[in-house]
Amino acid sequence: MDDINQHRRSGFQAVIKQFLKERLDARLDKLPEDDSRRQSLIAQFEPETWIADAARRVGQIQAATHILKAVHPDARGTNFYLSPDSLPSHAEVGSHALGDDFAGDVVGNAAALDVYKFLRQTCDGKTLLDAVLAGDADLKAAFSEDSAQAQTWMESFAGLVQARGGVATHTRAKQVYWLVGRDPCNDGDFHLLAPLYASSLAHALHSAINEDRFGDAAKAARQARRDKQDHPTGYSDYPQLLVQKLGGTKPQNVSQLNSERGGVNYLLASLPPVWKSGDLREPWRVDSVFAIFGARIPVRAAVRELKRFLKADPPETMATRNYRDELVDGIIDELVSYAGELQEGLTPGWSADALCRLPKEECLWLDIGRSKQDEGFRSEWLWFDWPLEIGKRFGNWLNGALGKNLPLGDIEQRQWRRELLTDPLWALQLDQGKRNINKVTKAAGEEA
Structure with a gap:
């Protein structure tokens, strides 16, 4: 315990207790004061008891930035969690351009999403998940005084971002033969690619487009143009913007971020725009x-x-x-x-x-x-x-x-x-x- 920063450890413990208190209070509010289940419920939300259960249930979900179910709802295969800074940088827009401020997605059993919400709690500007992945000794000490037990929980939570089993695609996933050699008549000059849906990038794009279309700043800029007045910023239009809905009536079956968007996925026109006069x-x-x-x-x-x-x-x-x-x-x-x-x-x-x-x-x-x-x-x-x-x-x-x-x-x-x-x-x-x-x-x- 000599290497533990007691102040940071206490900070982590305070965040954990506050999260559990809010969830417990919400459950207790639904029970009468004399209900015999109250004590059992309180016991379930004791920090070490709840964390142990969460470490068991975390295997039912997986954090991801690139998911398969958006390609086809019945596809069964590998999802990946790849932070933008781990991706190669290139000139084209891609997930690598998101930087540190990106939204991770979650796939799997919706009943275990409270575990992900727990790991998204922040302390000193860092999420518990970030601390877990960094092997933070202070968070480990905050989990339990039993170092071996705490290490087991840390490893279980770290598994949230790891691919499950061997890397695999599926017959209902999209696959593309990509020419990497010089001879298109030679099968050996092709690689078989299995593209995944870049969920974190799609979510950032959705947020940016909505702000450009419906945000107050964009509306003010458009109003200034109509009034023929100067404005410090311009505004963006998206000609031929299409909407693809993923998941039908149950967008949560695709992923957490897809559910938050109501299944809406924006598709930008893949052809150069043909501009028309604004004769409205x-x-x-x-x-x-x-x-x-x-x-x-x-x-x-x-x-x-x-x-x-x-x-x-x-x-x-x-x-x-x-x-x-x-x-x-x-x-x-x-x-x-x-x-x-x-x-x-x-x-x-x-x-x-x-x-x-x-x-x-x-x-x-x-x-x-x-x-x-x-x-x-x-x-x-x-x-x-x-x-x-x-x-x-x-x-x-x-x-x-x-x-x-x-x-x-x-x-x-x-x-x-x-x-x-x-x-x-x-x-x-x-x-x-x-x-x-x-x-x-x-x-x-x-x-x-």
Whole structure:
């Protein structure tokens, strides 16, 4: 014990006790004061007892930065935990560019995720997991006075970032033959690659894109451009941005970070952008914005493919449902993108013009900037009954766009409506709008 820094050891112990206390208190709050299970529960959360159990359960999960299940949900193979500083540096963007500030992912049994949360607790700017991997003697002493027992626990927790078993791929994993020699006719000049999903990099990309699209700084820069005013920073746009959803209705089955993103995985356009002039006009003299939206080239193409697919009368299988949902999701993504263009590209208050014939719910949806000057408009927006009406209008429009030769009715209309109202990008756009309007409401109240 002579080599132990008692101050650091006490710091680690305090972090551990606080973590366990919060989890214990949450469990005890659900039990009556006279419940006989309380003492047993308290005993389970004694530090050494809980740590011993956590060291046993840590084998049910694995920390990773590169995962396999995102490639195919039924793939069984190796996941890797590779810190960015352990990767070779090169000019192209990759996981090596993340630096020290990166989010590690977790795969495995969701019931054991509390162990990962435990190891993510910080002391002196370092997580318990970092300390475990560094073989920190002070953390080891904080775990137990029994040095051998503490060492066993340290080794168990360190196994969180280690590949399990031998390195293996799977028949449902992607595999690519990569030419490393000079002769493409010689099989020996190829390497067989098994690419994994760079989960930590995808999470950083998702956070950066969301900030660029919906962050306050980006919105202020766009507003300055519309007002033809100087601004200290610019803003970023992502033409032809696509969203891939991983895990379906259970994104947690892929990984922890995927669950935090709601399964949303951004795909950047792999072709050079074809820039078009920003000739965005107010949707005046039309009874519904869907008339303009449906005429957009990507929307027409997506509706045409959905119509072709449904007319083929595909079998009622999971593959059919997945492809149909994929097509509808693409149309919804276009709708959210178009709404964002109108919300951010037009002068706020355009819907109050006499030339605007849009129904009230579409005005509330598309002219959110009007809420800054129009208190009545702001109150109607916050009443928040209009998104359901937009969902109904979307369902009716899509039924009509698919034509009269398909047996579509109320059931399909409700399905299209439900898919829009539960779409994460749609929900994110609404949530951002609500936060902005609440700020305006608060500011108006303070001025009054």
